[in-house]
Amino acid sequence: xxxxxxxxxxxxxxxxxxxxxxxxxEEGKVARVGRRIDEHGAKTIDLSGLVVAPGFIDMHVxxxxxxxxxxxxxxxxxxxxxxxxxxxxxxxxxxxxxxDSRSVTELITTQAAEYGSVPVYPIGAVTKGLKGxxxxxxxxxxxxxxxxxSDDGKPVHSSLTMRKALEYSRIFDLPIIDHCExxxxxxxxxxxxxxxxxxxxxxxxxxxxxxxxxxxxxxxSDYTGGHVHIAHISTARAVDFVRRGKxxxxxxxxxxxxxxxxxxxxxxxxxxxxxxxxxxxRAKRDMKAMVKGMVDGTIDAIATDHAPHxxxxxxxxxxxxxxxxxxxxxxxxxxxxxxxxxxxxxxGRMIEMFTTGPAGILRLDKGTLREGADADVTVLDLNRxxxxxxxxxxxxxxxxxxxxxxxxxxxxxxxVAGNIVHDAR
Amino acid sequence: xxxxxxxxxGIDGMQADEIELILDTAESLEEIGTRExxxxxxxxxxxxxxxxxxxxxxTRSSFELAEKRLSADTINFSASSSSFVxxxxxxxxxxxxxxxxxxxxxxRHSQAGGPHFLARHTACSIINAGDGPHEHPTQALLDAYTIxxxxxTLKGLRVAIVGDILNSRxxxxxxxxxxxxxxxxxxxxxxxxxxxxxxxxxxxxxHDVDQAVAGADVVMTLRIQLERMRSPAFPTxxxxxxxxxxxxxxxxxxxxxxxxxxxxxxxxxVEITGxxxxxxxxxILEQVTNGVAVRMAxxxxxxxxIGREAAA
Numbered sequence: 001x002x003x004x005x006x007x008x009x010x011x012x013x014x015x016x017x018x019x020x021x022x023x024x025x026e027e028g029k030v031a032r033v034g035r036r037i038d039e040h041g042a043k044t045i046d047l048s049g050l051v052v053a054p055g056f057i058d059m060h061v062x063x064x065x066x067x068x069x070x071x072x073x074x075x076x077x078x079x080x081x082x083x084x085x086x087x088x089x090x091x092x093x094x095x096x097x098x099x100d101s102r103s104v105t106e107l108i109t110t111q112a113a114e115y116g117s118v119p120v121y122p123i124g125a126v127t128k129g130l131k132g133x134x135x136x137x138x139x140x141x142x143x144x145x146x147x148x149x150s151d152d153g154k155p156v157h158s159s160l161t162m163r164k165a166l167e168y169s170r171i172f173d174l175p176i177i178d179h180c181e182x183x184x185x186x187x188x189x190x191x192x193x194x195x196x197x198x199x200x201x202x203x204x205x206x207x208x209x210x211x212x213x214x215x216x217x218x219x220x221s222d223y224t225g226g227h228v229h230i231a232h233i234s235t236a237r238a239v240d241f242v243r244r245g246k247x248x249x250x251x252x253x254x255x256x257x258x259x260x261x262x263x264x265x266x267x268x269x270x271x272x273x274x275x276x277x278x279x280x281x282r283a284k285r286d287m288k289a290m291v292k293g294m295v296d297g298t299i300d301a302i303a304t305d306h307a308p309h310x311x312x313x314x315x316x317x318x319x320x321x322x323x324x325x326x327x328x329x330x331x332x333x334x335x336x337x338x339x340x341x342x343x344x345x346x347x348g349r350m351i352e353m354f355t356t357g358p359a360g361i362l363r364l365d366k367g368t369l370r371e372g373a374d375a376d377v378t379v380l381d382l383n384r385x386x387x388x389x390x391x392x393x394x395x396x397x398x399x400x401x402x403x404x405x406x407x408x409x410x411x412x413x414x415x416v417a418g419n420i421v422h423d424a425r
Numbered sequence: 426x427x428x429x430x431x432x433x434x435g436i437d438g439m440q441a442d443e444i445e446l447i448l449d450t451a452e453s454l455e456e457i458g459t460r461e462x463x464x465x466x467x468x469x470x471x472x473x474x475x476x477x478x479x480x481x482x483x484t485r486s487s488f489e490l491a492e493k494r495l496s497a498d499t500i501n502f503s504a505s506s507s508s509f510v511x512x513x514x515x516x517x518x519x520x521x522x523x524x525x526x527x528x529x530x531x532x533r534h535s536q537a538g539g540p541h542f543l544a545r546h547t548a549c550s551i552i553n554a555g556d557g558p559h560e561h562p563t564q565a566l567l568d569a570y571t572i573x574x575x576x577x578t579l580k581g582l583r584v585a586i587v588g589d590i591l592n593s594r595x596x597x598x599x600x601x602x603x604x605x606x607x608x609x610x611x612x613x614x615x616x617x618x619x620x621x622x623x624x625x626x627x628x629x630x631x632h633d634v635d636q637a638v639a640g641a642d643v644v645m646t647l648r649i650q651l652e653r654m655r656s657p658a659f660p661t662x663x664x665x666x667x668x669x670x671x672x673x674x675x676x677x678x679x680x681x682x683x684x685x686x687x688x689x690x691x692x693x694x695v696e697i698t699g700x701x702x703x704x705x706x707x708x709i710l711e712q713v714t715n716g717v718a719v720r721m722a723x724x725x726x727x728x729x730x731i732g733r734e735a736a737a
Contacts, residue, residue: 187655195622199437201537201559201597204621271538315516317536319557 002026003418004039008047008379012054013352014368023052025375028417032371047379050412050425053351054369055087055376058328059358060152060177060231060255060303063089063120066107067096072308072396074108075115080306080328080395082117082422085411087376089118089306089328090362093125094153100125100136105144117421118414121147121362126165126176132157135168142172147362150177152231153278155213157183159220166226175227175253175361180213180238181279190319192265192280200271202318205280207235214238218245218252229361230254232305234279236289243298253361254293255301258327258334259401261290267401271318275401277307278323291344294353301357302350304331308397329393330402332378333386336409341382354378379413379425386410431730432544432551433723435560436601444602448570450722451715457494458717467725468497472527476518477554478504479535483689483713484554484564488531491720500527515539516546523547529724532556550727558592558653564688565598567719569606571712572643575684580607585637585679587669588647588696591618592654595688596647600628613637614669617658634669641679645686646671646696662695672698676706684708 003025010021010033022037023030058081064072072080074091081089091108093099099108105122112120124141128134130151138149149169156162156178165176186209191197193204214230218241221228233239233254245252259277264284267275275281293299307324314321332354339345359367366374388405390398414422426446429439436444457465473492477485485501492499502522513521515534519542522530531552532540537559544551555561569579576582584603590596590612603610604627611629612619613636624630631637638644649665659665676685685697685706693699702709 193621195625198620198622199597199626201557201594206621270541312514316514317534317542318538319536 001418002039002042003415004037004042004044005052005377006044006046008050008052010052010369011347011351012369013348014054014356015370017369018348023369025418028375030369030371030373030375033369051347051380051382052369053378053380054355054367055414055416056085056332056354056378057088057090057358057362057364057366058086058304058306058331059090059301059362061089061091061306061328062094062308062324063091063108064308065095065111066104070310070396074111074120076394076396077306077308077328078112078116078118078120080393082414083394084329085332085378085380085414086328087118087378087414087416088121088364088366090121090123090147092123092152093150094130098125098130099123099141100128100130102137102140102144105141105146109145118416121145121364123148123150123152123177125149126151126156127161130154132161135165138168139172142174146174147364148175148177148229150179150231152177152179155179155181155183159216162217163220163224166220166224166228169226173227174363175229177229177231178213178217179231180210180217182209182212185209185212190276190280191268192282194265194283196265196268200268207237207282207286210235210279211237211241215241218242218250221245221252222248222250225251227251227253232257232260232279232303233299234260234282234286236286239289239293239298243293243296246298253300254298255303256290256294256299257303257305258331259325261287261294262334262338263401272401273314273316273318273321274325274399274403276318276321276323277305277325291339294339294345294349300353300361302331302335302353303358304328308395309399311398314399325399325401326395326397327400328395330388330400332380332411333388333407333409334402334405336380336382337407341408375415375418377415378411380409381412382409384408384410384412428726428730431727433562433727434540434544434551434553436562436565436598436605437560439605441605444566444569444606447566447719447722447726448573450726451570451718454721454725455718457721463494464496465494466496468492468495468728471497471529471728473497473499473529473531473724474522474527475499475501475531476522477502477533478539479533479555481533481554483716484533487713487716488554488720491717491724494717495721495724497724515542519543519547523549529727550730552723552727555594557594558597559594560598561594562598563716563720563723564595565602566723567712567716568599568645568686568688569602570715570719571686571708572684574715575708576642579603582608582642583611583640584608584643584645585611585613585641586645586647587613587634587637587671589618589649590614590623590647591620591658592650593647599645600626604628611637611641615659634675635678638675639678642683643686644671644676644679644683647688648690648692649695666695670696670698671701673700676701686712688712
């Protein structure tokens with residue numbers, strides 16, 4: 001099967017391309033990129049006026065399978081990914097049972113092969129049972145398909161365990177992803193600490209509890225030579241720590257979520273549990289620091305931290321509600337509207353953070369449309385106007401803070417290995 | 426003049442004229458409590474559910490008395506006796522209560538925002554009787570009523586609030602109310618019990634109690650809420666009392682006609698000494714008395730709003 005994408009604006013930062021070109025796909029690979037390609041027998045699609053980008057990768061999602069299938073499954077989560085413009089997702093290990101062994105990793109890859117709309121890259125646990133004590137069998141999980149290791153949802157609290165994890169990961173050179181939260185210091189906090197938490201009488205989650213862990217991880221990475229990746233960075237100071245770490249050649253990378261650059265703590269409003277996540281929405285100055293970090297390259301990737309929860313679980317008192325919001329079907333429109341169309345970052349920079357950024361961190365040979373590359377493609381319409389309607393989501397859950405947002409720019413087509421998995425042109 | 430909302434969820438966001446209306450109405454209703462037959466038919470046929478998810482003696486009895494003096498029918502639910510302990514969610518509990526068609530739900534909840542949640546999910550009028558460390562609006566109203574009785578006005582007064590500000594809904598509601606009415610509020614306590622960002626809410630902050638109390642017209646002390654602290658905020662009660670306890674010497678620094686208040690329950694010898702609590706500056710029991718009239722006023726005014734909504 002051959003597929004010919006004609007007249008699209010091909011934006012492929014990895015090869016320095018940004019011009020109107022045709023793209024021929026054969027047997028799941030990019031066969032040719034060039035002007036006026038004509039190919040007999042190819043299915044031809046005219047993409048005039050649209051952007052053709054390498055397939056987007058979301059390196060931080062929770063698919064909830066196994067164990068919490070009422071929130072999400074591999075099937076529904078990857079369907080949401082395809083609809084949101086993603087050609088691959090990396091799923092976190094805090095399933096039930098925890099993905100801390102080969103058998104669970106294989107269950108996820110088997111489900112993905114059978115029911116997945118897009119490829120799934122499992123992230124194995126750093127420690128057995130996410131308990132933060134003994135290292136899990138990382139090599140065995142790597143062999144089964146794991147692309148990184150993380151106790152996400154929880155930090156690796158013990159500095160000794162973190163040191164060992166970073167050292168051990170050097171055997172196969174995959175990153176340790178840390179959810180940076182000094183939970184003792186957070187002390188039950190549920191929203192960013194400051195005037196608003198005080199006004200609402202909610203326990204504050206101080207940004208410094210993230211900062212100390214980010215700085216600790218950078219120090220340990222420097223000491224051990226292991227690659228540490230900071231999940232969902234949210235404070236100005238943490239971004240600054242990463243910036244300085246990179247300048248000193250420490251092997252540190254980080255990601256930001258759309259909710260942390262598009263929303264601040266005021267979104268909590270009158271106890272809206274769809275604005276409750278971990279880390280919490282921060283102050284305006286932190287939001288600005290996220291944009292600066294994306295522009296100067298401190299922030300490597302945009303990831304959703306897609307965290308589905310059932311309505312029944314979210315429809316409770318704010319303090320009792322679980323942390324987390326979904327993002328697979330809103331990330332690209334929110335980023336296009338809030339950052340690219342507002343001129344805060346370039347389209348090329350955005351595409352990097354959705355492609356080469358995460359691919360590099362997960363050591364995936366993806367993220368470009370060079371000839372011979374996997375034919376994973378995300379097609380964008382920079383002017384498509386959409387309204388976020390959670391009822392129309394492919395995800396099983398509805399817990400989004402972007403409900404009702406009117407946005408300009410959207411993903412309109414998703415191609416995985418030459419197959420069209422989503423088409424909303 | 427009327428209230429702008431069918432609920433009383435908090436003082437934050439209320440306008441000065443609404444607060445004044447409640448205080449004026451309380452003044453005209455106070456007399457009922459001195460009659461031989463302490464009852465008027467104002468809320469006859471109205472149903473009030475007192476839903477107390479957290480323990481309370483003073484507030485609950487005060488509300489119940491206010492409801493009875495206005496001839497409302499009242500039902501009491503408490504956390505220990507309700508299906509709440511059987512794992513029913515607040516949403517289901519609320520829907521079940523609502524099915525019995527009450528006009529008011531008076532709610533005391535351990536979590537901030539509990540009353541706001543009920544207001545979103547039920548059709549009846551919600552009165553916040555204290556939600557976690559967030560707000561306790563009727564307490565602030567009865568405190569304001571008590572202060573106004575003694576001082577004639579709230580405007581320009583200097584009020585010192587001393588104690589566990591971090592965990593106190595009374596401190597928050599009083600801060601919002603008193604600053605809205607033009608008083609100057611100084612909060613005082615150890616830095617570990619002063620929440621971040623409280624200055625932006627309009628408070629002056631000091632950690633020196635003598636400085637806080639000096640020249641104050643009102644000295645309000647707050648209970649140390651050990652039940653809300655996940656980790657100790659000061660070394661010992663002894664040291665706390667030494668640093669922040671309100672005693673005779675400290676009251677002497679306040680204005681000559683200053684009054685001393687406490688929302689109760691008191692820890693004698695910790696945040697306040699017995700001689701001050703029982704002394705001639707203390708209005709602590711008056712606060713309790715005034716609570717009934719203020720809560721009658723709130724019920725009365727909100728009942729008017731319910732009628733208006735139904736007619737609209």
